[in-house]
Amino acid sequence: METTIKKAPLIASEVIKKRPLIISGPCSAETEEQVMETAQQLADTGLVDVLRAGIWKPRTRPGSFEGVGTKGLPWLQQARKQTGLPVAVEVATAKQVEDALHFDVDILWIGARTTVNPFSVQEVADALRGVKVPVLIKNPINPDLELWIGAVERVAKAGITEIGLIHRGFSNYGNTEYRNAPMWHLAIEMKRRNPGMMLINDPSHICGRRDILLEVAQKAIDLDFDGIMVESHIDPDNAWSDAKQQITPGQIKEMINAIHWRKEDVNSEEFHQVLEKLRQQINHLDDEMMQILGQRMKVAEKIGEYKKNNDVVILQTNRWNEILERAYKKADPLGLSKEFITRYLDAVHMESINHQNRIMNS
Ligand code: PEP
Ligand code: MN
Numbered sequence: 001m002e003t004t005i006k007k008a009p010l011i012a013s014e015v016i017k018k019r020p021l022i023i024s025g026p027c028s029a030e031t032e033e034q035v036m037e038t039a040q041q042l043a044d045t046g047l048v049d050v051l052r053a054g055i056w057k058p059r060t061r062p063g064s065f066e067g068v069g070t071k072g073l074p075w076l077q078q079a080r081k082q083t084g085l086p087v088a089v090e091v092a093t094a095k096q097v098e099d100a101l102h103f104d105v106d107i108l109w110i111g112a113r114t115t116v117n118p119f120s121v122q123e124v125a126d127a128l129r130g131v132k133v134p135v136l137i138k139n140p141i142n143p144d145l146e147l148w149i150g151a152v153e154r155v156a157k158a159g160i161t162e163i164g165l166i167h168r169g170f171s172n173y174g175n176t177e178y179r180n181a182p183m184w185h186l187a188i189e190m191k192r193r194n195p196g197m198m199l200i201n202d203p204s205h206i207c208g209r210r211d212i213l214l215e216v217a218q219k220a221i222d223l224d225f226d227g228i229m230v231e232s233h234i235d236p237d238n239a240w241s242d243a244k245q246q247i248t249p250g251q252i253k254e255m256i257n258a259i260h261w262r263k264e265d266v267n268s269e270e271f272h273q274v275l276e277k278l279r280q281q282i283n284h285l286d287d288e289m290m291q292i293l294g295q296r297m298k299v300a301e302k303i304g305e306y307k308k309n310n311d312v313v314i315l316q317t318n319r320w321n322e323i324l325e326r327a328y329k330k331a332d333p334l335g336l337s338k339e340f341i342t343r344y345l346d347a348v349h350m351e352s353i354n355h356q357n358r359i360m361n362s
Contacts (some may be wrong), residue, residue, distance in 0.1 A: 007084025012106035013162060015049050015086050016134050020261065021200060021227030023088060024252050025052035027242035028065065029072035037234050039079035041249035047256045050107060051076070051085040052229060056096055057241055058113040065240040073103035080104060088136070092120055094127035101131065109136040110151060112168055112205070116140040121151045125158040134162035138202070139190070143170040143183055148190060152197075164198035165190060166229060167220070169206035179208020179245070182216065184223065204231040204245045213247065214255050221259055230255065296348065297355050304356030314356045323349065 015021075024042050029035045035053060042048040053076055057067035076087045086106035091097045092114045100108060108128075114120045115138055128135065135155050140147040148165075155163055167187040169180025191199050201220030203213045217228050233239045236246040247255070307314060323345060331341045 010084055010086055012086040012134055016162060016164065018049055019226055022048050022256060023050040023052050023229040024048045024232045026233045027054055027231045027246060028057055028240055029053040029055055029068055029075055030240050032075045034234060035075040035079050036082065038232060038249060039083050039085060042232060042252065043083035043085055045249060045253040047253055050088050051079060052088045055089050056092060058092060058111055070099050073099060077103045091124055094123050097124055097127035107134045107136065109166065110138060112138045112141045115151045116142060116147055118150060121154045125154040128158045128160055134164065135160050136164040136166050138166040138168050141171045143186055145186055145190060164200065166200055166202050168202040178206055180206050182206050198226045200227040200229055201225045202229045208245050210245060210247055214258055218259055221261060224264060297352065300352035300355045301359050304359035308360045314353055314360065320349065
């Protein structure tokens with residue numbers, strides 16, 4: 001490394017209040033040189049607030065690179081000194097917490113594979129007792145909001161006051177567009193249940209590939225997320241983990257500059273009046289839909305009554321297919337996606353069945 005300027009690392013508690021908060025760095029610390037070079041290039045963009053790097057890697061299958069371990073921590077300590085960027089590391093055990101803190105790691109995060117396991121989260125939380133450090137908690141790999149909330153509660157009970165959330169998507173079976181389905185509604189619901197808690201998006205682990213990182217990051221920013229965590233590597237194709245989704249520090253700069261950072265609000269009377277009117281229209285339509293759904297359930301109950309009198313089962317699979325096919329045809333010209341219609345009708349149909357079931361067994 002050529003650069004010799006040493007900067008006093010910024011205070012993590014201050015840095016994490018910045019909006020938008022940008023965290024970047026390699027999926028894994030691999031070598032001292034890779035860490036130092038990545039850190040310097042990221043710092044040079046002037047756009048990155050926190051340097052991330054995985055030291056212990058929870059890999060799905062054994063035999064993959066499982067992280068350099070504790071020997072990588074002095075590299076991060078050095079990078080922190082060199083660039084002034086606070087550093088963030090994933091921890092999953094008490095020993096990892098202890099080692100990370102010993103080497104001045106500023107921010108800890110709990111990974112998706114750890115959030116699913118209350119024993120591990122509790123172990124990490126216990127190790128954090130009496131420590132003042134910001135902790136970011138990734139969503140669990142499965143779409144279970146309670147587990148995510150449980151992890152937040154365990155860490156909070158240990159006395160940690162600076163807690164943030166990272167939305168990194170949810171596992172699914174088979175190949176899909178995303179490595180991890182974003183299920184934005186879960187992140188939004190988590191935010192609603194934890195008002196005021198920082199929520200950032202991790203497009204790298206959602207996408208699993210480079211070409212749609214910007215699109216996902218933009219969506220998160222449009223949904224008023226507080227920032228993003230994106231993986232970067234000086235030689236992405238040859239990264240020891242998550243090679244397909246990493247981008248160079250130069251590309252990080254391009255991406256951040258390409259994002260349209262919209263305002264959260266605007267100080268104009270007219271804007272608020274127009275918005276209020278449109279929102280009233282939405283409320284009105286929601287009320288109408290509620291009325292119609294109520295009527296639909298009444299009809300379902302009548303069907304239930306009729307089937308009961310004729311002693312036939314509730315569910316006729318053909319009928320369900322017919323409902324879906326009809327709806328898809330009608331939804332398309334209205335600009336409603338197949339995915340939305342399926343989810344909507346699934347909920348409505350299920351409720352209908354429950355109503356019929358109650359009638360049949362009454
Ligand atoms: C990571 O951030 O490199 C990581 C392992 O992420 P996740 O816990 O979201 O899989
Ligand atoms: Mn990764």
